[in-house]
Amino acid sequence: MDITAAKTFLAVIEGGNFVAAARRVNVTQSTVSARIKSLEEQLGKTLFIRTKASCDLTPAGHQFHRYARSMVRVWEEAKHQVAVPDGFEDTLIVGGQYSLWNRLLLWWVPAFRKAAPTVALRCEIGMPQRLMREMAEGVMDLAVIYQPEHRPGMVVRELLKDQLVLVSTDLTIPYKDNYIYADWGEGFRTMHAAAHPDLVTPALTLDLGALGINMLLNNGGAAYFPERIVQPHLENKMLFQIEEAPHFPYPAYVVYQEDFASPAIMEQALATLFEIADQSLKGDLPKPFWM
Incomplete structure (x- = not known):
């Protein structure tokens, strides 16, 4: 059995059906069906109960799930080791949401x-959906995101308590x-609707993360952004906080592989990450280069 079949199997579970799985692995639905059929023939068991709307795991599918995850992870770890550049001992693959590179991961x-x-x-x-998928497939070792999913084999820890x-x-x-x-995100939408029922149909909506600050600074306006990111602009009077408006909690989390091949490296990565996060919240990081 090849790793591609195992990845396709995991994609069906994550997507809920063959159509969504096809989008995740960038192939046609018929290709997904063929891979799953071949996998079931090799195992001699039916893995999914198929309906028009979804695909549910059979008992055999549940049993195979953890083995598929392990196979993909071992394969990805092997690729990591083979691809380690000359002069280095290991490679760490790290991902983050757009807003978490600014004023955090870049430092x-x-x-x-x-x-x-x-x-x-x-x-x-x-x-976050792509980052979590790559974490589940073992392609990524560590990810920093706002709304993580708790999945087997991964550790989720709160990294910083930000607020919008x-x-x-x-x-x-x-x-x-x-x-x-x-x-x-969804949590913000719920809190925003309760706090600002008169602002449910704005003329302009941005789903750009921290990049939206550029729109605000260049064209004027008012919007919600993480306090950690806008703090330098508040200090130099380019932006002003509206004190009477409610603020919303927006914590960030670090997700990492529980059984990473080199525990000492992961420990060092987490230690430095929490140190930088603490500096970010305290405003101790250097000013952005454009300031």
């Missing part, structure tokens, strides 16, 4: 490189007159 990279100079780093950026605050470029203008809706 963690040099800190970790200094602490572990013999470890090569591969850094990626992406949406309402800021504006001009306090003389009522924020409701130039409000921009920055979408920070």
Whole structure:
């Protein structure tokens, strides 16, 4: 049996059906069906109960699930070791959401490189769904995201207690007159709807993460952003916090492989990450280069 079949099997579980799995692994639905059929023939067991809307695991499918995860993880670890650059002992693959690279992970990279100079780093950026999928497949070793999923074989720890605050470029203008809706996920949408029932249909909605600050600074307006990210702009009076507006908790989490092949390296990565997170919350990191 090949690793591609195991990855396709996991994609069906994560996506819920063959159509979603096809999008995840970038093949046609018929290819997904053929791979699963071949896998079932090799195992001599039916793995999924198929309906028009979904695919549910059979008892045999549940049993095979943990083996598929292990196979993919071992394969990815083998690729990691084979691909280690000359002069390095290991490679660590790290991912993060867009807003968590700014004022956090970008400062963690040099800190970790200094602490572990013999470890090569591969850094990626992406949406939480893709990062969690790559973590589940063993393609990624560590991810920093806002709303993680708890999955077998992964450890989830709160990294920092951030909060979303309402800021504006001009306090003389009522924020409701130039409000921009920055979408920070399902939890934020629920809290926002309860706190601002009159702002449910804004003229402009952004789903750009921290990049949305550029829109705000260049064009003016008011919007919610993580306090950790806007703090330098508040200090130099480019942005102003609207004190009477409610703020919303927005913690970030680190997710990592429980059985990472090199525990000492993961321990060093986490230690430096929590150190940088603490500095970020205290405002002790250097100012952004453009300031």
